[in-house]
Amino acid sequence: MNAATRLFNENGMANVRLQQIANDVGISAGNLAYHFRNKEAIIDAIKEELYEEAAGILSTYRIFPNLMDFDNQLNKYFAFLQKYPFYFMDLLEIERNYPDIHSKHQVHISKMISQIRKRFDYNRQRGLIIEEPRPGIYDSTANSIWILITFWVPQNLLRRKNAAPMIIHFKEMVWNQLYPFFTEKGIAEFEQLILPVLQQHSSDN
16 A cells, blocks of 8 residues: 555656556565555555544644644645545546545535634634624635645645745745734734744755
C-alpha cells in the first residue's frame, strides 16, 4: 500500500499498473495478486486508510479553547494532503470511477465545512469574530476555506512550487480568510498565538 501510494503520487493513479507496484516491492505480480487481486483492491485499501485518517483529523475539532485549535488542525490537514496528493490531483476522475469513494468524500466535505462554519459562531461568542456583516458571508467563507485546504497542495504541485515553504503559504492563505473578521481581541489573540507559529515555520524553512 505504501509503494502504491508513492507510485500514484509520482505518476497519477491511472498510469500505474499492478505489475509496476509488484516490481517496486520486489515480488511477482502473481504474489501481489494473492493479497490484492487487482489495482482496484489496493485502491480500496488505501481509501479506507485515507478516510480513517481524515476522520481522525475531524475528531481533533475544539481540543483547545483558542485559535491554536484551528492552527493545529491545519497542520494535520497539510500533512494529510502531502501524504495523498494523488487523491486530490485526480479527485474528479476517482469520484467518476469509484462511486463509493464519492459518497464517503461528500460526507467528509460536509463535516469539514460544518466545523469551519461553527468556528465562526464559537469565536464570535468569545468576542474574537465580528457579527456577520451580512447573511451568508460566513457560510461562503467557510466554503472558501475548505477549497483552499483541499486544493492548495495540488495547485502548488501543478505550478511546481518549492515544497519547503508550502506550509507557511498554506496556513497564511487560510488565516487571511479569517483575519478581516477579527475584532481587536481576535487580532490580539492571533498575534499572540498564531503569528509566532507562522514565523517559526518561516525560520525553520
